[in-house]
Amino acid sequence: MLIFKILSKINNKELIACAEIKNPAVDARPCSSARDSNLKELVMSQKFLRTTAVLLGLAAAVPVSAADISWSTGPTFNGPNGHLGILTNGSLVEAINLAGAPGASITVDPGGLNITFSTINSPFYPNSWSSAGNGGNTDAAWGTILNTFEWISGSNPTISNFLSGLTTGHQYQLQLFAARSDCCGTRTASFSDGAGHTSDAVRGDSYTSIVGNFTADALTQTLQLIDSSNNPILNAYVLRDVTPVPEPETYAMLLAGLGLLGFVARRRKENT
Structure with a gap:
């Protein structure tokens, strides 16, 4: 043995x-x-x-930031009422002013849109510019935001965690503002999710926003920066949660369905 x-x-x-x-x-x-x-x-x-x-x-x-982004060109945001080009659907997650240095928050159109932008020095853009032009806006706060931008030198740099703190499964809308009316307004900018989905290119002096919609599959989201001069810029961006909220009737139907299931379960128990 x-x-x-x-x-x-x-x-x-x-x-x-x-x-x-x-x-x-x-x-x-x-x-x-x-x-x-x-x-x-x-x-x-x-x-x-x-x-x-x-x-x-x-x-x-599991991929950490690979959600596909569906792109479209958004409203223009220059002229006397250019601030009305800021989209307001859904609920605000964050509004960011890339100013080259942290500073006081700036509220755009306090009596109307009432959107407060956090003024930051982005860790993703090492350079800044403060003579981009205000786009002819009558809202002083919005003009201040547009007069500055941050930029990075390089061919299509990709930032894997450009957005963070997302909720998996939620639907988001990202509106990007990349504009200038100074010497280099004819340069074009576009954005990508790094997975082959790229927005149309827009000229800086067109003051046309770029909008991306996606469903978060992780806590972060990738953004690729594209510029015809290999010097991508960004003045500001607004992120909104546009996840559909069920109507009250939907909740009522759900509760009724749960009640019916409970009734059937009790009847089965009584008959056994």
Whole structure:
């Protein structure tokens, strides 16, 4: 009779498990019940560790910022009422003014749109410019935002976490403002999700916004920056959550359906 001993430490406890191979010519005694129990515990623990490793591997393989973006050209945002080109559907997530340095928040059209932009120095754009022109806006705050932009030098730089803090499954609308009326207004800008979905190119002096819609599949979202001069710019952007909200009638129908299911379940229980 040959007995194999397996040694392992699980939760700092040494386990000794044995398994027998019976000699056909000799009757072998079975292992003790205690050792059988140890063997079962060891095998189950090893299965658990293997399963955990597989799940961790799958989690690591999930893409973190790969949602496809559907692009369109949005409203223009110059002229006396250019600020009315800022879209307001859904609920505001963030409005960002890229000014080259952090500063006080700026509220556009306090008596109307009443959108407050956070003034930041973006970590993604290392350079800034403060003579881009105000686009002829009568709203002073919006003109101030448009007069500055940040820029980065390079061919189609890709930022994997341009947006963060998203809610997986929610639908978002990203409106981008990249404009200038100074020396280089004829340069064109476009944006991409880094996966082959690219917006139309617009001239800086056209003051045409670019709008991207996507459903978040991670906490972050990739944005690729494209410019005809390889110096992409961005004055500001607005991110809105446009996830449809169920109507009250939908909730009423849902509650009625749950009530009906409960009634059927009780009837079945009474009949058994």
